Amino acid sequence: xxxxxxxxxxxxxxxxxxxxxxxxxxxxxxxxxxxxxxxxxxxxxxxxxxxxxxxxxxxxxxxxxxxxxxxxxxxxxxxxxxxxxxxxxxxxxxxxxxxxxxxxxxxxxxxxxxxxxxxxxxxxxxxxxxxxxxxxxxxxxxxxx
Ligand code: ZN
Numbered sequence: 782x783x784x785x786x787x788x789x790x791x792x793x794x795x796x797x798x799x800x801x802x803x804x805x806x807x808x809x810x811x812x813x814x815x816x817x818x819x820x821x822x823x824x825x826x827x828x829x830x831x832x833x834x835x836x837x838x839x840x841x842x843x844x845x846x847x848x849x850x851x852x853x854x855x856x857x858x859x860x861x862x863x864x865x866x867x868x869x870x871x872x873x874x875x876x877x878x879x880x881x882x883x884x885x886x887x888x889x890x891x892x893x894x895x896x897x898x899x900x901x902x903x904x905x906x907x908x909x910x911x912x913x914x915x916x917x918x919x920x921x922x923x924x925x926x
Contacts, residue, residue: 790814797828798924804901804910807833807885813921814892816914823914824894829853829885837904840878841913842897847871851889857882866891 790812797810808830816823821842829851848870855872856863856879866872868889874880876897898913910916 826892835883839900844895846893848891854884
């Protein structure tokens with residue numbers, strides 16, 4: 782994962798790992814696929830069971846996703862002026878996008894490339910965790926030991 786000239790991951794040969802507690806509610810697992818420290822970018826795939834959600838966060842840089850399975854409510858979903866992605870669906874989230882509720886009401890899976898960190902915040906806007914490529918690499922490497 783440190784070779785910036787190229788990378789390849791046989792995704793079905795990598796085991797799902799529980800996404801760090803405190804950054805989500807419910808059962809969310811992930812596989813970190815690549816980090817690009819030179820660009821501050823990182824790519825992961827997430828397996829989100831029905832009833833799970835991500836904790837409140839702000840995207841410090843833009844991100845692109847491909848929902849491969851299920852349904853994802855972003856920024857409140859269609860009902861609240863956000864987007865409800867239905868697989869197969871592509872989405873772009875702008876720099877500084879704030880996601881108060883990213884929810885899954887059915888088993889879902891999405892692939893996403895993030896440019897820059899996610900700033901997980903509490904209800905008062907205070908940072909709980911700044912999660913960038915260094916932090917995801919550390920969390921992932923710890924889970925592989
Ligand atoms: Zn988000």
